[in-house]
Amino acid sequence: MSSARRLSPLRSLAVVGALGTSVLLLTACTNADTTRSSVAEAAQTESPSPTATGTKSPSPTGSPSANEDQSQRKELVSATKVTWDKAADTAVKEVPEGKLVDLELKRTKSDATASPTGSPTGSPDMSTPNPAPSAGAPEWEAKVAQTDGTLHRIDIDAVSGKVFRTMVDPDQDADDKTQVSDWLDKAKQTPAQAVKAATAKAKGTVTHVELGDNDDQQVVWNVDVVDKGNWNKASIVVDAANGKVLSQDVDTD
Known part of the structure; x- marks a missing residue:
């Protein structure tokens, strides 16, 4: 690429x-x-x-940076013990009647337990029920929406499966909530159904599932799948209304 x-x-x-x-x-x-x-x-x-x-050059494309990206995927995925579906179940349980709209595997930042506002006393909307993983360790960052579109962020240790931080998204305004609520109304496919459609096209480990819309204003699920054979990442777009795969792009970097 x-x-x-x-x-x-x-x-x-x-x-x-x-x-x-x-x-x-x-x-x-x-x-x-x-x-x-x-x-x-x-x-x-x-x-x-x-x-x-x-x-x-050891890189398939002759670019050192491409090899670095593949190595980073390998390290992150190999260190992860909790699958995307287990993390999704854990996240949804944190929000009554909540629905998953985003789940991404990433590395834990050093300020994982800090207040979003930087307040030493912490935010009243944030909870830290368990110790955060060490910086750089894998975590699942989830966003779960209430029926009115309010987003809750839930951070889950990708090794132990324990929630270590929850909070209400502080950056949402009324329009943002309306948009999320609209996406949920139009999405007839669950995250699990979207992942099933995506992994039928690209085998591997799911590292990201996100609800949104495309340039044609279609509500879609974006699913990232990492191939553990070569550590390339496939990004698959699935129609959230009918489950059809709309596009697939493989990132070899």
Whole structure:
């Protein structure tokens, strides 16, 4: 989606020729000892090392960053013990009559138990029933909506399965709540049904499920699935009304 190149034989000859010219010029201007020293330095600078020309990039695309992303997925997914559906069940139980609208696997931040407002006494809307995982450990960050569209954020330890923070979304306004409520009214497919449709197209571990709308104003479920064979991520868009897969994109980075 987004290749390692080797120095061609023609280019190697050009380098040697350039060095020869440099030697002649240096001879005309300096003594023999200086010339030999300069030639040696130039050869070290210009000549490609046998190791460098014979080594291929370890990345499938030749990009180190692509390999880093795959490694990060591997580390995060491998450290996770709680599956998406278990985390979803735990999150929904925290909000009476709540419905899941977003669930994402991510790393725990260092300020996991801090107040959203930075208050030392904490926010009255936030609860921390269990200790947070250590920074960098896997967590499931869930958003569960009430019938009026009010969102509750529930953070779940992805190893123990315990809730370590809950709070009402402090950034929602009336329009936001109306939009979420509208999405829920139009979504006839549950998160589990959307995931079933997505994983029928791309096998792997579910790392993100989110309700929203697309450019055509269709209400959709966006599902991310990581292939544990190559650690690529497939993003599948599922129509939330009928369960049809609308698109699929594979991120090889």
